[in-house]
Amino acid sequence: MTNRLADSPSLYLRKHAENPIDWWPWCNEALERAQQDDKPIFLSIGYSSCHWCTVMEGEAFSDGAIAAYMNANFIPIKVDREERPDIDSIYMQALQMLTGQGGWPLNVVLHPETRVPFYGGTYFPVEPKYGRPGFLQVLTSLRQFYDTEKSRLAEITEAVVSNLHQEAKLPESLTIPSTDLLYAGLGTNAKILIPSGQGTCFPMIPYAAAVLGGLRLDLELDIAHICGQRGRDMALGGIFDHVGGGFHRYTVDPTWTVPHFEKMLYDNGMIVEYLAHLWASGQREPAFERAIARTHTWLKREMTAPEGYFYAAQDADSFVTRHDAEPEEGAFYVWPYPVLESALTKEQFQALAEAFALVPEGNFEGKTVLQRAHPDTLSLAVETALDKLFTLRYGTPAAALETFPPASTSQAAKTESWPGRIPPVTDTKLIVAWNSLMISGLARAAMVWQKPEYLATAATAADYVRQHQWVGSQLHRLGYDGVPQVLAQAEDYALLIKAFLDLHQAELAIAHVPTTQPSDAIAALPQVDWLALAISTQQEFDHRLWSADQGGYLSTAADTDLLVQERPYQDSATPAANGVAVANLVRLALLTDDLAYLDRAEHTLQAFGTVMQQIPRACPSLFDGLNWFLNGTVVQATTAIISELATEYWPTTVFSVAHDLPPKAVGMVCRGTKCLAVAESIDKLRQQLS
Numbered sequence: 001m002t003n004r005l006a007d008s009p010s011l012y013l014r015k016h017a018e019n020p021i022d023w024w025p026w027c028n029e030a031l032e033r034a035q036q037d038d039k040p041i042f043l044s045i046g047y048s049s050c051h052w053c054t055v056m057e058g059e060a061f062s063d064g065a066i067a068a069y070m071n072a073n074f075i076p077i078k079v080d081r082e083e084r085p086d087i088d089s090i091y092m093q094a095l096q097m098l099t100g101q102g103g104w105p106l107n108v109v110l111h112p113e114t115r116v117p118f119y120g121g122t123y124f125p126v127e128p129k130y131g132r133p134g135f136l137q138v139l140t141s142l143r144q145f146y147d148t149e150k151s152r153l154a155e156i157t158e159a160v161v162s163n164l165h166q167e168a169k170l171p172e173s174l175t176i177p178s179t180d181l182l183y184a185g186l187g188t189n190a191k192i193l194i195p196s197g198q199g200t201c202f203p204m205i206p207y208a209a210a211v212l213g214g215l216r217l218d219l220e221l222d223i224a225h226i227c228g229q230r231g232r233d234m235a236l237g238g239i240f241d242h243v244g245g246g247f248h249r250y251t252v253d254p255t256w257t258v259p260h261f262e263k264m265l266y267d268n269g270m271i272v273e274y275l276a277h278l279w280a281s282g283q284r285e286p287a288f289e290r291a292i293a294r295t296h297t298w299l300k301r302e303m304t305a306p307e308g309y310f311y312a313a314q315d316a317d318s319f320v321t322r323h324d325a326e327p328e329e330g331a332f333y334v335w336p337y338p339v340l341e342s343a344l345t346k347e348q349f350q351a352l353a354e355a356f357a358l359v360p361e362g363n364f365e366g367k368t369v370l371q372r373a374h375p376d377t378l379s380l381a382v383e384t385a386l387d388k389l390f391t392l393r394y395g396t397p398a399a400a401l402e403t404f405p406p407a408s409t410s411q412a413a414k415t416e417s418w419p420g421r422i423p424p425v426t427d428t429k430l431i432v433a434w435n436s437l438m439i440s441g442l443a444r445a446a447m448v449w450q451k452p453e454y455l456a457t458a459a460t461a462a463d464y465v466r467q468h469q470w471v472g473s474q475l476h477r478l479g480y481d482g483v484p485q486v487l488a489q490a491e492d493y494a495l496l497i498k499a500f501l502d503l504h505q506a507e508l509a510i511a512h513v514p515t516t517q518p519s520d521a522i523a524a525l526p527q528v529d530w531l532a533l534a535i536s537t538q539q540e541f542d543h544r545l546w547s548a549d550q551g552g553y554l555s556t557a558a559d560t561d562l563l564v565q566e567r568p569y570q571d572s573a574t575p576a577a578n579g580v581a582v583a584n585l586v587r588l589a590l591l592t593d594d595l596a597y598l599d600r601a602e603h604t605l606q607a608f609g610t611v612m613q614q615i616p617r618a619c620p621s622l623f624d625g626l627n628w629f630l631n632g633t634v635v636q637a638t639t640a641i642i643s644e645l646a647t648e649y650w651p652t653t654v655f656s657v658a659h660d661l662p663p664k665a666v667g668m669v670c671r672g673t674k675c676l677a678v679a680e681s682i683d684k685l686r687q688q689l690s
Contacts, residue, residue, distance in 0.1 A: 038112060099120055290377075578608060
């Protein structure tokens with residue numbers, strides 16, 4: 001028997017549809033029921049590819065005794081954080097206030113009248129273990145506390161809501177952030193990227209990208225080495241799927257060896273863009289180019305809908321056999337040593353063992369996660385060995401497998417006929433912000449390597465968003481089987497505008513270069529004025545989410561019925577909307593000569609100036625925006641010159657086609673409100689840019 005979540009379009013919510021818990025989605029009816037019945041709200045937030053969310057679903061949330069108590073004493077509500085990052089952000093802050101730490105599954109108990117949490121945690125086992133109490137014991141104690149400790153309850157909720165409002169209303173800086181602050185902020189964030197030798201390793205691309213943007217500045221740190229090492233760790237480590245392509249979420253060790261195996265679209269988009277920047281800056285490691293090429297192939301094969309948009313994520317877990325009750329983490333990706341020995345020729349195995357430092361005991365629970373030993377070009381023997389492993393995994397050689405249909409549910413994974421291993425479940429929803437990150441990554445890679453096929457993949461996805469994610473005049477965040485849902489939030493607007501601007505720049509560098517025989521990829525590009533689309537989307541963003549009284553952009557519309565109205569400035573796995581927005585506004589000003597964009601960028605930076613001074617490590621994307629604001633440059637040049645310069649790394653620079661240059665001139669560099677003398681050679685342009 002299923003509960004209310006059975007008809008939800010969210011894969012994460014549907015995974016809980018057969019729980020005995022009487023789950024509600026987040027809706028007015030559930031919130032009103034909690035008040036009417038005087039029951040605390042048990043709010044549980046997670047996402048489909050979250051490993052410990054899956055574990056708790058199969059354990060505590062499937063337990064009959066727990067469900068009976070929960071249904072009688074609480075109003076249980078499930079939220080997909082990928083659908084509602086605004087709800088997730090508020091309650092994650094509250095969880096950190098209550099416990100000092102966060103993570104998913106995010107489980108908090110709310111007062112039914114105020115919706116303010118008074119208790120929270122992450123994973124709860126059924127029985128006491130891992131130093132944690134049993135879940136039923138927790139629920140019993142919480143209900144007793146709610147019924148008998150009203151004064152203490154009021155103290156906790158008042159403190160939490162007061163802190164949330166204090167966090168949301170930032171003190172405005174009286175001055176515009178300066179060059180000195182830019183140097184200090186980038187220096188602080190560069191130090192965060194230096195390996196500590198302990199703990200887990202996350203890509204942290206918002207940090208790495210902002211710091212790399214300061215490459216030409218004197219930060220008294222070896223930025224090239226720090227940023228290059230981050231790129232090598234990702235391209236060589238177990239975080240990259242060397243067989244099938246695509247990057248996993250993070251590694252659980254400090255050596256970048258064993259990943260948490262979920263693959264998220266947003267990580268892959270940001271990493272592709274970052275590695276392309278590294279290559280353009282002169283760090284031309286063959287491993288970077290290979291990782292991007294393989295990731296593009298994986299994206300086209302497994303993560304692109306027939307309509308052209310990109311799916312959201314792939315699970316960390318998969319079934320070893322169709323008879324298994326529960327999936328196993330990493331099963332699709334890891335290799336038993338005997339399998340490697342038997343599948344490969346002696347020469348291939350020896351070459352693979354040397355390139356990937358194989359050992360009989362493996363490096364993950366007796367099995368092997370492939371991790372490269374060097375960034376050089378792989379030998380033919382190694383590539384042949386990897387192709388054989390691909391065939392073992394997928395049941396079909398890579399050259400013959402253009403598309404690999406997703407397993408959209410666990411049931412589908414177990415019942416469909418797979419020629420190789422059973423794949424992990426793929427969450428096939430469209431998320432505008434995540435599609436935008438992938439579009440930007442591919443657009444930049446297309447410019448750097450002059451690859452029209454990368455641009456075509458990006459432009460097709462963007463064109464789908466353009467045609468299907470607006471309802472009337474409003475952008476929507478999600479798409480389920482062609483149906484747009486949930487109004488767009490600040491990150492959707494900011495990242496989509498960036499994607500449109502990146503496509504505009506990529507088309508200048510590739511699609512407009514004269515060729516005698518245009519490639520099929522260029523010929524098939526949608527005919528869209530990406531700059532005009534960026535401008536109109538920015539207008540909508542300004543109209544709907546600009547905070548006129550405080551400056552900066554709100555996460556959601558001011559009339560949204562949430563505890564607080566946030567202005568997102570803290571970077572997490574993805575860049576915060578306000579930092580991205582500042583860079584977008586500067587780029588629009590450079591490309592349109594409309595200084596009103598600069599005024600809005602300045603106002604946004606001023607709104608977050610105190611935060612940038614006091615906690616620079618929280619907001620690297622704002623420093624990237626500040627870098628654009630202080631150093632934004634436009635190169636007006638011929639298309640041939642743009643095509644060549646676009647393969648190089650010129651942070652805080654945009655390109656525009658010049659139509660009225662003097663004879664013999666090839667381009668002109670303008671910064672702020674002044675232009676330098678026209679240049680008669682590309683070397684002169686490079687000198688001016690430097």
